[in-house]
Amino acid sequence: MAKFNYIAALSMLVLTACSSSKVKADLSATQTKEPVNVLVFLVDDLRSDLGVYGHKHVKSPSIDKLAAEGVKFSNAYAQQAICGPSRVSIMTGLRPETTGLYTIRRDGRLRPNQPDVVSMPQLFKENGYKTISIGKVYHSVTDDQENWSTHIKKLDNFYANAENAKTRFAYEAGDVDDKFYKDGKVAADAINTLKQLKDDKFLMFVGFSKPHLPFNVPKKYWDLYDREQFSVPSRDKPDNMYRLALTKWGELRMYGGIPQKGDVDDELTKTLIHAYYASVSYMDAQVGRVMDAVDEMGLRDNTMIVFMSDHGYKLGEYGAWNKHTNMELDTKVPLIISRELSHDNRQTGKTSEALVENIDIFPSVTQAAGLPTPNIDGKSLLTVTDHPEMPFKKAAYSLFNRGKIMGVTVTDGLWRYTEWRDAKTQEIKNTELYNHTTSNVATANVADDKQYAEIKERLKALLHEKFPQDAPSFYEKRHVINN
Template identity: 35%
Template sequence: MKNKYNYSQLILLTFFTICSCYAQNNIKTKPNILFISVDDLRPALGVYDDTVAITPNIDRLAGEGMTFRQTFSQVAVCAPSRASLMTGLRPDSTRVWHLGDKFREIYPSTVTMPQHFAKNGYHTVNLGKIFHNYMPDSISWNEPDLRPSQYLQKDWLKRDGETFYIDAEVNKSQAVKRDSLLKLKPVRYADGWNTGPAWEAADVHDTLYYDGAQTELAKRTLTRLANSEAPFYMGLGFFRPHLPFTAPKKYWDLYDAKDIPLAANPNVAKNAPGHTMNSMYELRHYDGFNDIGHPQSDFKMNEERSRTLKHGYYASVSYVDALVGSLIAHLKEIGLYDNTVIILWGDHGWKLGDHNSWGKMTNYNIDLQVPMIIRYPNQENRGAQTFEITELVDMFPSLCEIAGIEVPSYMQGTSFLPLIKDPKRSWKSAAFSQFHRRPKVSADGNRYMGYSINTKEYHYIEWYTWDPKTGTKGELTGKELFDRINDPHETVNIAGNKELSEVTITLSKQLKKGWKQALPHL
């Protein structure tokens, strides 16, 4: 019997086999990416010196990585913030300014972060809220919108993971209210399911709430991906601590509501413009809160409800912390931890009675400042913190650089990798944010755009009339200036102080020059 191959063919076969093995091994050397979003998470974590928060697992992750203490969201509401950080572009470039704007409809050819990683050999998977709720942007993922099997009911496909309760009577009432709402208007936020109590503390296992069930699915998916030849990029979006504050009772039991301090800045900033605050319409959807007024009115939340809401928020944060700990333990068990980049972030902050308000949707730093923690293979300065200014829009180019793939040339953020190597080096001189105040939620019924600049010393905001069709600002209607050193809670707007006129003029010029002029000198 003759040999199947002649000598020259065997040499070629051996050569291509070696090349193939090298290519596969080269792919495997790229780190996996675990991209963890925590919805509505302000820096309410122990590692950020929050003395109330019980978050041992996230704090432990920070101890093995880098904690960014001065990170700012580009917009303090979900859809615009996530569109910005997932595309590496700022809101005036994505033209996603409020919840209803969809970047894929505005710019269909947009390349998102997971798309870019997929083009560079990554297998991309999405669970939970990475883009905005029921807009998973299937184009971005090899495996889009994975959900626990028990939630794959036909009527729930447009329902958000944040809207599920345990109590049977609540579920019945919620369904009745939803049916009534859809008769009035068939297309609604969360498909009409965002009704019910503002909190729940059922005495159940972690996996019986959506985030817990989703974490178990993520662990099973990671086990499957561990056997894959390609590195993975997994987007895992937790829904808590978004309203309603539903979490297993044991996390509520970690806290005593009487020991949780009320907001340090319970009033709207003195001398604030009339359109600076949101109407709190988000909280108003929930049972017992239909009567709450606008923060810039005579409305005041009573102490009992305030304490319960804060209690629920912190219980929800501790619940997510436990799930993150379970996820990381699983990564270690299946041998993926050492070669996985883990980045955890909040999409914007959340007021817990601050500025007489509950929710997000302002240009104040209680809504703009967010946690961002990263841990990756062969990282320098583990356990370090940096107080230099960073922005959520920086994540896209940073993860590309860490993974060793090309950084798209059009990025409007800056890779923070040099800052990890030297946490005390001089970095960005400012962070830039904005907020679109729509007529139906502003105190005076008019439309505005507020542009914000944060330096280490000051926070400055300019408000303008706004044309949403053209995306252009009109008349200047208000200014706000806060001393970040001496008034960190932003209690008094000092833009009108004559002795600070030069500061205001300088910051106004810096705001108009924009983000490019604030970049670090590399």
């Protein structure tokens, strides 16, 4: 990965503040063309293992085609590697430390904690847009329900095989068509809904669950791969890794056939990796079905497309699975933005190495639609989509909580620095510094190595810009900047 030349970014458009009581826009001042629609594919547990990102095995033709029609971001990051808080962060443009949401428990829902927050669907709906949620968008089905014009939450037929259903198996290659499993139904609902929206301006979120567990997809997607083509990653933990940096990946251990203690052996590791990539290809096919419908209905001229993931994933690296950490594999995500065909400076087939964050999606889509943006944590990416070669941010930030200890982390795209703090007092308990100049997999914590002292101090200064040590407790109710 080439080093970034951090120069001053181009001036961003001034974003108009708005209150949560009413967020009406003066569209005449900002739009002279047909209103821009927004379609967001929000995918669960997808790391940047796609053909367009250079993965040598995965087959993702639909997503690759979408990237050829827009800008691919190679350094995009989630703000927390867990579904609930990450999705609330995306939908509000607020960092988890602003919302105070760090869990997927009942107290981790949006409205009970932040009743006055202005969400993305709320903003669009109050400005005359039809707002559509299909599949998994928020983690909680009831979050923001009142701000969706159409809200379709599908239940999954988890298993085609009755024996698998009895044991809740982690994977399945069902001899079924795409619509048997959830994401096929989600794609069908999206297509049917689009047919009803041809004459309306809309914000649509299509939430695909795969490649989230269980890895249950039609057999034809398993048949795209030979399990022997997959190698077993090293189970070695980085030297001097902090004791709370990884989890015991209990999410995977909930399923039948998975050892309750110890590592997954080589054969099962290959099977699970095979299952994950089969799930990616299944999800990719559903993206293709929806995009074909957009094109066939003539909606592409004025529809902006965003493809994104809520966080990354581990596939046996460090002997670990799932997400739930501050590590690069869990926080780094794929992101593709393809502007509407009518956009004057539309860029296609371009890659941006700019550092960007999931919280930047909210202001990007509001600016594209000509709507006022609340005073939020994210910054619009539209200047970067028009000029993919430009830098954007100095750093990207994430966090993960371990009860009384909070891990806060920063990356400059080459190195990752993490502090583990007392969540109440902000006292630093441990630090980590990982080199990611050549790989997303960390090998050694060099935070105490004098050879890297200058890098550590530079990243520490960046981290403390967002997480100052004199900040209040992470669990203290905070002022939300929308108020």
